[in-house]
Amino acid sequence: MTAVRVATEGVRRTFDGSQVQSIAEQVFAAMIDDDPSTLVLWSGAFPELADPLEAWVDLTGSWTGRVALNTERATAHDLSRALLGMAPDEPVDDGDVMDAFGEVANVVGGNVKSLLTEVGDLGLPQVAQAAPPMAGSVLHELRMSWRGRPFVVVVTAAAE
Amino acid sequence: MLRVLIADDSRVMRQIVIRTLRQAGYDWSVTEAPDGAAALAAVRADEPDLVLSDWNMPEMTGIELLRELRAAGFSTPFGFVTSEGSPEMRQAAEEAGALFLIAKPFTAESFRDVIEPVLA
Numbered sequence: 001m002t003a004v005r006v007a008t009e010g011v012r013r014t015f016d017g018s019q020v021q022s023i024a025e026q027v028f029a030a031m032i033d034d035d036p037s038t039l040v041l042w043s044g045a046f047p048e049l050a051d052p053l054e055a056w057v058d059l060t061g062s063w064t065g066r067v068a069l070n071t072e073r074a075t076a077h078d079l080s081r082a083l084l085g086m087a088p089d090e091p092v093d094d095g096d097v098m099d100a101f102g103e104v105a106n107v108v109g110g111n112v113k114s115l116l117t118e119v120g121d122l123g124l125p126q127v128a129q130a131a132p133p134m135a136g137s138v139l140h141e142l143r144m145s146w147r148g149r150p151f152v153v154v155v156t157a158a159a160e
Numbered sequence: 161m162l163r164v165l166i167a168d169d170s171r172v173m174r175q176i177v178i179r180t181l182r183q184a185g186y187d188w189s190v191t192e193a194p195d196g197a198a199a200l201a202a203v204r205a206d207e208p209d210l211v212l213s214d215w216n217m218p219e220m221t222g223i224e225l226l227r228e229l230r231a232a233g234f235s236t237p238f239g240f241v242t243s244e245g246s247p248e249m250r251q252a253a254e255e256a257g258a259l260f261l262i263a264k265p266f267t268a269e270s271f272r273d274v275i276e277p278v279l280a
Contacts, residue, residue, distance in 0.1 A: 030265030033178070083172055085179065100172045106216075107264045110243025114263075122216055122244060124169070 015116055017140040023111040024153050026141065027104060032082045039151070042143040047150050055101040057109035057129045058134075061120020064158040065085060066134055067109035069101070075149040076101045076127075098127040135159040162226045162279075163206075167199035170215035175263075176234070177212060177241055183268035186275065196220025199253065200228055207236055210278065215242040215249070226256045237278050241266065 003045050008094035021041070028039040053076045056068035067104040071079070102125035113122050144151045164181070168174045174192050181188060191208060192199025193199035197219040203211065211229075213222040220228070226238050238258050242249070253261045260274035 019212060027265050030267060032175065056193070080172075084175065099170050101173050103170045106170070107243040110264065111245075114244050114246040114249075124218065 002088050015139065016143065020112060020155055021113055021142055022143075023115075024144065025107055027107050027111065031104065031107065032079060033147075039144055042145045042150060046143045049150060052129060053097075053101065053127065054096075054129065054131050055105035055125060056131045057105050057125050058123040059109065059113055059116070059120055060123070061066060063116050063120060065139070066113050066131065066151075066154075066156045066158070067105065068131055068154045068156070069105045069108065070152040072149060074125070075146065075151065076092060078149075079104065079146070082129050084097070086141065102127045108153065162186070162210065163208040164190065164210045164212060165191045165193060165199060165202055165208040167193040167196060167217065167222065168227045169194050169217045170214070173214065175242075179247050180266065180268050182272055184271040184275070185268075186271075196222060196225035196228075202231070202253055203229060203234055203236060207234060210275075211238045212241050213238065215240055215244065223252060223256055226253075226258060230257050239274060239278070248276065256277050 002012045018031060025036060025039055027038045043122065049072050049074045052070055053073045054068055054070050056066050058066050076097055077092055081088060081090060083100045084096065086092060106125040110122055113120065134156060136156045138154060138156050140155045141154040166174050185248060191202055193202050195217045199213065203243050213225060215222040222240055225239055225267065240253050240258055240261040241264065242261060243264045245261060250261050259278055262270055262274055
């Protein structure tokens, strides 16, 4: 993956897609699954999400952009159950899903921010079918598989 | 029994912190606050032995909460549990009077590593 240099108040930091992948893997391993093999890069054609749910955090300051997670709504439900230590068939309400999925985006976003920028703000996590469009360029789009289900991590740099 | 106040706008995160405290062997009495303002009110009402706070919260952030507490004369032991663990953030936390900053994702061990010295 190509490294993208981000100028930050005269200090250059390289920002590598493999670092984002590493963050995602660590977050999942610590918060969701004990088994690190459950989150891997997707192999083969990536399916379109039929009932998508997006969780994102916006970063502002010397670097402006967004870290977003995209998956199927059902997958977000299972993710929330895993995070909350619930049984696979236990009902989980929408509020808890938004909270849990948002928190995963918060932790991934916070860790990406630590790589990127020296000063700036991490916004509060939001969850919706889709985030409001943000003019900018996608720096990294990681198409991953969580327990065999499609899961995308997208880092976007806002247009200046 | 020690009393801890956990401040985080994410109920999920509060549950995870509580779970991790238990896993770390800390069977404390827990109070929860969903934002900095509620946490400040909770400390004023009944000062706990320790505050574990997120950084980003609506109403009042964790760093604002800490500064308000110190300004009001509370020397309550305070630690951050936050999704950012950058050196800059750690420095700001330390300067404001926090005893530690635990970055998410965390483990029971990382809790023990920072809390044990505080208990001593």
